[in-house]
Amino acid sequence: MPSSVERVSDDVDAFIARVTPAKRQRDAEVLLELYGRVTGLEPELWGSIVGYGGYHYRYATGREGDTPAAAFAPRKAATSIYLMDGVGTHHELLGRLGPYSSGVGCLYLRDLTINDLGVLEQIVTASFRALTAGTFTDRAREHHN
Structure with missing residues (x-):
């Protein structure tokens, strides 16, 4: 996920309407509802990322910035679910999630159904x-298993 992403004033619904393939668009619609329920917030575009709320991070190196506190991005190959507290933090639940792949701070889901x-x-x-x-002050990679 890009660091300190600028929020874009583009309309989230228009962005989702342009998502391809259709399966990814369908999944994005499901996630809009899920994230809205979880956060109680309206979505905002941060570049091509649909984000909710904000999180200011500051690493021990002095690097700092702002990023969404909860976010997803519908990509062609898979939907990225951003977990800035680290994927490894959720290892117990991941065993029950179903098929996914992951990076340090992202889950990649190919089909929410x-x-x-x-x-x-x-x-x-x-x-x-x-x-x-x-x-929360740690970097995602410190929680990756």
Whole structure:
């Protein structure tokens, strides 16, 4: 996920309407509802990322910036679910999620119809709460298993 991304004033609905393939657009619509319920916030575009809320990070190196506290991005190959507290933080729930691949701070989901959306909601909720509590200071890679 890009660091310190500028928020774009483009309309989220128009962005989602342009997403291809159709399966990715369908998944984005599901995620808009899920993330809205979890965060209680309206979505904003941060470049090509649909984000909710904000999180200011500051690393020990002095690097700092702003990024969404919860976010996803519908990409052609898969939908990226950004977990800035680190994918490894959620290892127990991931065993029940269904098929996925991952990086340090991202889950990649190819088809939400075969993932457990209840488990995904638990993961997104836990990550959002951790990042908005004002106490999270680690980098995602420190929580990657």
